Amino acid sequence: MKFKGPMLVVKDMDKAKKFYTDVIGVRVIADLGENVTLTGGLALQTESSWSTFTSCDTDFFRYHGNDAEMYFEEEDFDGFLEKISALDVDRVSEELEMPWGQRVVRLYDPDKHIVEIGEDLKVMMKRLHAKGLTVEQLSEKTYLSIKMVERMLK
CATH class of the missing domain: 1.10.10 (Arc Repressor Mutant, subunit A)
Structure with a gap:
């Protein structure tokens, strides 16, 4: 068995793609409409299609769980901080320095999944x-x- 990457359920695919491409800087590898694969192995799936695939009602999904995060690293961390300061991005917290010295910032994507960007x-x-x-x-x-x-x- 081989792990292929995480998949996030999203309400609005266009908003989600815009966030991950414009803010995070990943690219779309495959766009099947209701399923999109991004560089790095992250996939996005619309809530409506995931609901159909799992036979679950849309009220089954819980957003803003604050119990997991997608993690990215950025070489130009200061530049990234400047970039998101100019955008309407909801932050979990301001920049922090971890005990081992790495600077990080955590954001919410449009569906309130936590996205951590580390130096x-x-x-x-x-x-x-x-x-x-x-x-x-x-x-x-x-x-x-x-x-x-x-x-x-x-």
């Missing part, structure tokens, strides 16, 4: 190294091996 780990590593953290300190802070830290800093 690319190599970029994070280089940023922290430029602030003076040694390879050993980075290894301790990030829980990554010294070898992995050194690889990321190249």
